[in-house]
Structures are given as structure tokens and as C-alpha cells.
Amino acid sequence: MTHPIARKLRSDLAMTLTQLRLLDVQHGDFPSLSSENPTDLFDSAQAVEQRELGHLAARRLVDRARRLRAALARVERGEYGLCEECGGEIAHLRLAALPDAETCLGCQQTREGSRIV
Ligand SMILES: [Zn+2]
Incomplete structure (x- = not known):
């Protein structure tokens, strides 16, 4: 009885949530910006940039997860x-x-x- 698309949506949703979790893990180990060493500062600047990109990516993933969940709900209502x-x-x-x-x-x-x- 399950709509064949439901399986695809569920696996997409699981994948999206996994990617979000990975992003979260990466956010844990950015170097601090307080270093006096210019090389470290450069690394830190790059890390900040990556973190910004990470935020963007996270927002996109959250948005995608929301849409996938909405799509699954539509499958359940027969409106997909x-x-x-x-x-x-x-x-x-x-x-x-x-x-x-x-x-x-x-x-x-x-x-x-x-x-x-
Ligand atoms: Zn239309």
C-alpha cells in the first residue's frame, strides 16, 4: 500500500539528517580566533569562512529536511x-x-x- 515514492523520500530525509549531523560534528573543532600567530590567524579566518559556509549548508539541509517531511505527509494524505x-x-x-x-x-x-x- 505504501507509495513507492515514500521510500525514496524517507531515504533522502535520512541522508539529509545525516549530513546535518556531520556538519554539526565539524563545527565542534574550529580553532579559536584569539591566537597571536599570523599563520594561525589565517587558518582561523579560513575556519570562520568555512563555518559561515557550514551555516549556509546547514540552513539548506534543514530546509530540505522540512520539504521532504512535508512531501511524506502529502504521500500519507494521498496528495503527493x-x-x-x-x-x-x-x-x-x-x-x-x-x-x-x-x-x-x-x-x-x-x-x-x-x-x-
Ligand atoms: Zn500549480
Whole structure:
């Protein structure tokens, strides 16, 4: 009875959460910025930059996990593959590329358009 996509969504979600956990672990061992040694400072600056990138990556992963969970909920409600905006079917190719897509391509473009304005 399980929708075949549910398995894919669950494994994607598990992978995303694993990546998040790995990022978290990496954050634990950045050198401190208080060193007097210029070489250390350079290393520290790089570490800070990496940490910033880490934050960005973490935000993206959290967002992805949220969308995957929402997609799983839609599978459970029998609404998977339906556009959240217009209720129309999302193209199979789009779902294959983006299993957690919430909208059809047309509505996605409308959303992105209205975000810019
Ligand atoms: Zn739509």
C-alpha cells in the first residue's frame, strides 16, 4: 500500500539528517580566533569562512529536511504529486528531479517572481 515514492523520500530525509549531523560534528573543532600567530590567524579566518559556509549548508539541509517531511505527509494524505498552489498534477519529470517539489513548474515560477517583487 505504501507509495513507492515514500521510500525514496524517507531515504533522502535520512541522508539529509545525516549530513546535518556531520556538519554539526565539524563545527565542534574550529580553532579559536584569539591566537597571536599570523599563520594561525589565517587558518582561523579560513575556519570562520568555512563555518559561515557550514551555516549556509546547514540552513539548506534543514530546509530540505522540512520539504521532504512535508512531501511524506502529502504521500500519507494521498496528495503527493499535486501542486500546492493550483492543485494540478506536477509533471513526472519535475518530481523525478525534485521529489520534494511542492508546486508545478508554472506556480513555482509565479512564486519566485512574486518573491523578487
Ligand atoms: Zn500549480
